[in-house]
Amino acid sequence: MGAMLLSPAAAGTGLTGRAAEAVAELGDRAVLCDLYDEAGAPVYHDIAGTTPHEVRELLSTLRRIPGPVLDLAAGSGRLTFPFLALGREVTALELSGHMIGLLRERLAATPASLRGRCTPVQADMSDFSLGRRFGAVVLGTTSISLLPPEARPGLYRCVREHLAPGGRFLLTTVEVDAADDGSDESEILAPGEITGRSYRMIEQWTSGNSSRTVTVIPADPPAEGPVHVATTTIGVMPAPLLVAELEAAGFAIRSTTPIPGGGRHHDVLLEAEAL
Numbered sequence: 001m002g003a004m005l006l007s008p009a010a011a012g013t014g015l016t017g018r019a020a021e022a023v024a025e026l027g028d029r030a031v032l033c034d035l036y037d038e039a040g041a042p043v044y045h046d047i048a049g050t051t052p053h054e055v056r057e058l059l060s061t062l063r064r065i066p067g068p069v070l071d072l073a074a075g076s077g078r079l080t081f082p083f084l085a086l087g088r089e090v091t092a093l094e095l096s097g098h099m100i101g102l103l104r105e106r107l108a109a110t111p112a113s114l115r116g117r118c119t120p121v122q123a124d125m126s127d128f129s130l131g132r133r134f135g136a137v138v139l140g141t142t143s144i145s146l147l148p149p150e151a152r153p154g155l156y157r158c159v160r161e162h163l164a165p166g167g168r169f170l171l172t173t174v175e176v177d178a179a180d181d182g183s184d185e186s187e188i189l190a191p192g193e194i195t196g197r198s199y200r201m202i203e204q205w206t207s208g209n210s211s212r213t214v215t216v217i218p219a220d221p222p223a224e225g226p227v228h229v230a231t232t233t234i235g236v237m238p239a240p241l242l243v244a245e246l247e248a249a250g251f252a253i254r255s256t257t258p259i260p261g262g263g264r265h266h267d268v269l270l271e272a273e274a275l
């Protein structure tokens, strides 16, 4: 999705609540973009490192699973680089040319000892064929929720075809609190690790709904000129639904680990093995 100019009233943006208010305040300076497009990818990359719990959990699980790692929906490499630092050979698969471009830039600035063990691949995680198998296939950052239901069987089939015998599919998703059916709007201040800027990260989610919207706006926009408002709408994939789909696709769940942190709704790490 390309960047587009917004009317001062933020009409037609689909944004509500605080995100719509922030856009209305910016008026015609607001430029809406997708969080993974040319304008949004650097913003995502700037704030992506701010959630350390999942990385820690994935690393401690990977330590007991030998072999090369396939990092699906790798983005700019938030998980790829820690996996490389573990000493693994890592294939980083990513659909967006902008995101994989950032990953390649980061690799170019990395010591050859790490860079030499990484293979970036631009492909769709629901339809890929790499002609080799991996000890672990990782789909982190709750990115399973980016795939529509009709694309998920393709993902499960591709993962099966790329797992070595005894290999593991590690994926994170949202643990939805069934008792919680209220409207949810939360906001955190996210530090930009590269630029040093701060961003307002607004998440809007009604628990009964099947999606949530994340909007990222500079906390201290410059006094004049355009201001990028990066937004993405992500499907919500509750853990029990994901477990049922994995089992129907021929996987057995070997472990389930809650991931601490991350606000009101926490994430969960599933470890699955193809039967």
Ligand SMILES: C[S@@+](CC[C@H](N)C(=O)[O-])C[C@H]1O[C@@H](n2cnc3c(N)ncnc32)[C@H](O)[C@@H]1O
Binding pocket: 036, 048, 072, 073, 074, 075, 076, 077, 078, 079, 093, 094, 095, 096, 099, 123, 124, 125, 126, 140, 141, 143, 146
């Ligand atoms: C939430 S980001 C996670 C990136 C990275 N794993 C991280 O932790 O920062 C999700 C990524 O999935 C990518 N993506 C979306 N749909 C995809 C697909 N069908 N195949 C591969 N990547 C996809 C997006 O371009 C984006 O970079």
